[in-house]
Amino acid sequence: MASSTSTNTWVKSQILPLSSSTRSNNSANRRRTNYITCSLQVQTPSLVRIPQHTNTTPTYQAPTTINPIPKIKTPKDHSSKNTNSLPNQQWNLLQRAAAAALDAAETALVARERRHPLPKTADPRVQIAGNFAPVPEQPVQHSLPVTGKIPNCIEGVYVRNGANPHYEPVAGHHFFDGDGMVHAVKFNDGAASYACRFTETKRLVQERALGRPVFPKAIGELHGHSGIARLLLFYARGLFGLVDASHGMGVANAGLVYFNRHLLAMSEDDLPYHVRVTPTGDLKTVDRFDFNGQLKSAMIAHPKLDPVSGELFALSYDVIKKPYLKYFKFSTDGKKSDDVEIPIDQPTMMHDFAITENFVVIPDQQVVFKLQEMIRGGSPVVFDKNKTSRFGVLDKNAKGEKDIKWIEAPDCFCFHLWNAWEEPESDEIVVIGSCMTPADSIFNECEESLKSVLSEIRLNLKTGKSTRRPIITDSEQVNLEAGMVNRNRLGRKTRFAYLALAEPWPKVSGFAKVDLFTGQVTKYLYGDQRFGGEPLFLPRDSDINSSSEEDDGYILAFVHDEKEWKSQLQIINAMNMKLEASIDLPSRVPYGFHGTFISSKDLEKQM
Numbered sequence: 001m002a003s004s005t006s007t008n009t010w011v012k013s014q015i016l017p018l019s020s021s022t023r024s025n026n027s028a029n030r031r032r033t034n035y036i037t038c039s040l041q042v043q044t045p046s047l048v049r050i051p052q053h054t055n056t057t058p059t060y061q062a063p064t065t066i067n068p069i070p071k072i073k074t075p076k077d078h079s080s081k082n083t084n085s086l087p088n089q090q091w092n093l094l095q096r097a098a099a100a101a102l103d104a105a106e107t108a109l110v111a112r113e114r115r116h117p118l119p120k121t122a123d124p125r126v127q128i129a130g131n132f133a134p135v136p137e138q139p140v141q142h143s144l145p146v147t148g149k150i151p152n153c154i155e156g157v158y159v160r161n162g163a164n165p166h167y168e169p170v171a172g173h174h175f176f177d178g179d180g181m182v183h184a185v186k187f188n189d190g191a192a193s194y195a196c197r198f199t200e201t202k203r204l205v206q207e208r209a210l211g212r213p214v215f216p217k218a219i220g221e222l223h224g225h226s227g228i229a230r231l232l233l234f235y236a237r238g239l240f241g242l243v244d245a246s247h248g249m250g251v252a253n254a255g256l257v258y259f260n261r262h263l264l265a266m267s268e269d270d271l272p273y274h275v276r277v278t279p280t281g282d283l284k285t286v287d288r289f290d291f292n293g294q295l296k297s298a299m300i301a302h303p304k305l306d307p308v309s310g311e312l313f314a315l316s317y318d319v320i321k322k323p324y325l326k327y328f329k330f331s332t333d334g335k336k337s338d339d340v341e342i343p344i345d346q347p348t349m350m351h352d353f354a355i356t357e358n359f360v361v362i363p364d365q366q367v368v369f370k371l372q373e374m375i376r377g378g379s380p381v382v383f384d385k386n387k388t389s390r391f392g393v394l395d396k397n398a399k400g401e402k403d404i405k406w407i408e409a410p411d412c413f414c415f416h417l418w419n420a421w422e423e424p425e426s427d428e429i430v431v432i433g434s435c436m437t438p439a440d441s442i443f444n445e446c447e448e449s450l451k452s453v454l455s456e457i458r459l460n461l462k463t464g465k466s467t468r469r470p471i472i473t474d475s476e477q478v479n480l481e482a483g484m485v486n487r488n489r490l491g492r493k494t495r496f497a498y499l500a501l502a503e504p505w506p507k508v509s510g511f512a513k514v515d516l517f518t519g520q521v522t523k524y525l526y527g528d529q530r531f532g533g534e535p536l537f538l539p540r541d542s543d544i545n546s547s548s549e550e551d552d553g554y555i556l557a558f559v560h561d562e563k564e565w566k567s568q569l570q571i572i573n574a575m576n577m578k579l580e581a582s583i584d585l586p587s588r589v590p591y592g593f594h595g596t597f598i599s600s601k602d603l604e605k606q607m
């Protein structure tokens with residue numbers, strides 16, 4: 001069973017970074033031995049652990065041959081009690097027989113998979129090495145040590161989402177596949193507390209009840225014939241009532257938004273999950289959130305909150321059936337508009353989009369889903385070289401798609417868009433994003449190193465043409481990914497963006513304040529062997545009508561010291577880029593994805 005006896009061998013192997021040459025040369029050997037050594041090993045074993053599962057005594061036990069890797073004895077799991085588990089202890093004879101047969105089939109599948117090395121993009125020993133490795137939940141801890149002074153205006157909670165696999169992977173695993181975990185630092189009168197909790201998704205709750213992972217991992221497992229076999233196994237388990245996918249399969253690990261008194265944790269493969277910040281600063285999953293029955297399809301993890309109207313704008317994409325893309329919005333009190341179906345020829349990855357004062361800007365780019373590629377042995381996430389990237393500009397209040405204006409932007413792939421605004425004097429929409437090459441390198445192994453170029457893309461609504469230019473000069477070019485502009489000015493012309501210095505990729509060595517008008521870059525580096533993730537910009541004044549300067553605020557960033565193996569939250573003054581305060585955290589915070597800040601005033605109104 002995946003959660004029972006254990007040693008620390010697997011976790012050691014998972015957390016220890018490899019040099020790339022070691023990775024490529026020895027991958028087959030590693031798969032046989034399941035063991036890696038590294039200088040970090042001596043510093044980390046007591047700190048990196050896979051959460052233990054104390055809330056169930058499942059009758060469903062994975063065949064021991066599925067996971068022959070011994071496991072670490074893990075610390076007490078503080079997970080919320082499972083209140084929604086499958087009635088697996090009441091399976092009938094047919095179900096038990098089916099479960100045994102499907103387990104045997106899975107054992108055979110895993111044994112076959114282990115005869116071949118995994119690509120780096122699906123190898124858990126690469127994907128969740130070092131501080132990408134998961135941590136157990138932590139109940140709230142108060143009065144954390146603070147160096148410096150927390151600015152008076154920071155009252156509320158900083159929450160950040162991330163991928164944190166609850167169970168060790170039995171086969172392929174991509175970093176994006178992990179279960180959602182939210183980390184929360186709450187500020188109250190100059191003091192800070194910290195907690196982290198899994199988001200109790202339907203899949204996690206069921207896997208806990210079963211005591212092992214059974215839901216397919218969208219990127220790490222679903223490629224080639226093995227991926228098809230895993231899908232068939234999953235559907236067969238569903239047919240026999242051993243798992244239930246009818247309430248979603250998402251991991252809720254990517255984005256966070258606070259809207260209409262709800263904190264929502266999101267991934268683009270499912271509905272959001274409502275998570276509540278408790279008065280003490282802890283986190284509690286309320287439920288999968290369908291906006292009171294209004295939302296019936298997945299929603300992307302980067303909905304856009306308009307700072308002026310207070311409306312929330314979102315997309316939904318489908319990888320199997322038409323319509324492949326829908327746009328909708330929510331009024332400030334949470335009333336959803338009708339879906340606007342946007343016709344596109346093929347299912348396309350749309351991780352992000354942008355808003356302006358009057359429009360939504362929708363990227364229709366070259367990373368698409370071709371499920372038939374699995375039959376040919378490949379990944380269903382592919383770069384379509386025959387497609388021309390384009391942006392769709394649609395009125396925010398559109399009732400239908402007929403007025404969408406598509407403007408081509410060849411060879412442009414932006415995983416994220418940081419902002420967009422209108423320049424009526426030139427009939428242009430200006431889009432700020434990081435153009436990534438190779439476009440699919442996050443998902444598919446390739447030799448070319450990743451480049452992420454902060455770019456200004458101009459879409460001319462009159463001529464239907466686009467232009468694109470790098471914002472930073474060639475000599476200063478640096479990979480910039482994950483970040484934001486002042487959220488009080490989203491959709492309006494902004495001068496500054498705060499973006500992660502994504503080097504050495506995929507680590508983040510600091511962040512940059514970029515003057516989007518001049519290209520000037522001011523860097524803040526975390527220091528030797530210290531890395532972080534998305535910098536959050538918190539305006540000093542939450543009033544959007546405030547006359548304060550655009551950069552009058554603070555950057556909040558989790559920073560992990562890989563020498564000391566300790567994590568901090570740092571607060572940096574965005575005007576002068578000086579450190580104001582650092583908060584020592586009681587446990588490691590893995591590198592993660594996106595966050596937001598909820599003011600204490602908003603927290604009081606929380607549902």
Ligand SMILES: [Fe+2]
Pocket residue numbers: 254301302351416593594
């Ligand atoms: Fe994202």
